[in-house]
Amino acid sequence: MSDIQLASTPLSRLRRSGKPSAVPSERITSFFEFWPGWIAYTPIVLQWIALGIRYGNPILATAANPTIEAGGLCGESKQSILDQITGSSRDWVALYTVCTSGAYAESDDLGIAEAAMRTADLSYPVVVKPDIGCNGTGVCLVDNRADLARYLAAFPRLTRYMLQALIPHEGEAGVFYIRRPGEETGTITSLTLKSSPVVVGDGTSNLRDLVMADPRCAQVPHLYLPRLASRLHEVPEAGERVKLVFVGNHCKGSTFKNGVKLISRELTERIDAIARSIPNFHFGRFDIRYDHAANLSAGEGFRIIEINGVGSEATHIWDPQTTLREAYAAQFFHYRSAFEIAAANRAAGHKPTGFFTLLRMWRTQKRLLASYPAND
Numbered sequence: 437m438s439d440i441q442l443a444s445t446p447l448s449r450l451r452r453s454g455k456p457s458a459v460p461s462e463r464i465t466s467f468f469e470f471w472p473g474w475i476a477y478t479p480i481v482l483q484w485i486a487l488g489i490r491y492g493n494p495i496l497a498t499a500a501n502p503t504i505e506a507g508g509l510c511g512e513s514k515q516s517i518l519d520q521i522t523g524s525s526r527d528w529v530a531l532y533t534v535c536t537s538g539a540y541a542e543s544d545d546l547g548i549a550e551a552a553m554r555t556a557d558l559s560y561p562v563v564v565k566p567d568i569g570c571n572g573t574g575v576c577l578v579d580n581r582a583d584l585a586r587y588l589a590a591f592p593r594l595t596r597y598m599l600q601a602l603i604p605h606e607g608e609a610g611v612f613y614i615r616r617p618g619e620e621t622g623t624i625t626s627l628t629l630k631s632s633p634v635v636v637g638d639g640t641s642n643l644r645d646l647v648m649a650d651p652r653c654a655q656v657p658h659l660y661l662p663r664l665a666s667r668l669h670e671v672p673e674a675g676e677r678v679k680l681v682f683v684g685n686h687c688k689g690s691t692f693k694n695g696v697k698l699i700s701r702e703l704t705e706r707i708d709a710i711a712r713s714i715p716n717f718h719f720g721r722f723d724i725r726y727d728h729a730a731n732l733s734a735g736e737g738f739r740i741i742e743i744n745g746v747g748s749e750a751t752h753i754w755d756p757q758t759t760l761r762e763a764y765a766a767q768f769f770h771y772r773s774a775f776e777i778a779a780a781n782r783a784a785g786h787k788p789t790g791f792f793t794l795l796r797m798w799r800t801q802k803r804l805l806a807s808y809p810a811n812d
Contacts, residue, residue, distance in 0.1 A: 467760075493788055501746065506794055511800055512568070535596070537588060575682070600741065607725060610626070634679055636672075700734070
């Protein structure tokens with residue numbers, strides 16, 4: 437991406453250098469990073485209400501991506517989005533298959549899952565996740581059939597789940613993409629590099645002590661200790677590295693870093709080609725796993741694991757070096773863009789999701805999230 441292109445968005449002007457201008461580099465959390473949601477998102481809700489009044493429909497943004505359920509605001513199927521990627525762009529997607537738990541009999545779940553894996557050319561280890569989900573809830577890495585059997589036994593009945601190839605790359609990123617109706621090409625407006633906190637054993641300290649000795653983890657132990665409850669007594673060997681979380685989600689404990697420096701013409705062209713293979717896709721975030729930063733910037737060496745629509749956010753805001761002003765500027769820019777895109781789509785004949793349909797989808801998602809197994 438050229439300097440002129442990058443400077444075309446408010447976000448890029450705020451973080452063009454990839455470094456904050458007035459925040460100490462040693463900051464390990466920002467003061468607002470773990471605010472309660474009702475505080476952190478109140479300005480966003482107020483903006484959403486104002487946009488709803490301006491455009492005459494508070495849920496108009498659901499028309500931003502007409503071929504995705506509710507535009508990807510909530511309750512959408514992960515499979516339904518990935519299935520829409522067409523042509524050679526499918527080569528950039530991690531292999532996956534979807535099953536329904538208890539569709540025949542609970543005792544058959546494992547056999548059905550493994551048969552589906554063979555058909556999709558999947559093998560252990562594999563990632564299993566709910567088809568309808570949010571914030572990494574219920575996402576687990578299963579190493580063998582015993583692990584998968586335990587997961588399925590805890591999974592709610594008659595509910596769809598996805599089995600997906602484990603992409604053996606340490607790097608994970610969130611790439612936010614916007615293409616306004618009528619534009620020939622889209623733009624990457626945010627790139628976030630995600631990583632799991634790691635503690636290193638000393639041969640004497642148990643896992644709980646190692647977590648509490650880590651400067652960042654000790655500030656938010658509630659994100660790690662409950663998930664690791666059965667392992668907290670373990671004493672890792674000296675030099676042994678222990679990842680504290682598998683899913684690349686901020687609210688589950690992953691750490692985020694602004695990756696704006698990696699946005700390039702090559703990466704933009706690659707993401708744009710994939711996005712344009714999805715009918716009427718205009719707004720959302722590609723969650724990917726990549727091998728090396730240089731390859732990612734060159735538009736190579738990655739696989740897509742999920743695509744999120746209107747309900748996603750530009751996750752670079754959770755970089756501890758991001759200021760509160762920068763974070764809200766990015767949020768306001770993206771959600772305003774969602775309404776502007778949806779308004780253009782409405783003018784072209786696309787209808788937003790109905791209120792009661794959206795309410796039903798939200799209630800379904802909320803109920804399912806409460807029933808999923810704990811994530812890794």
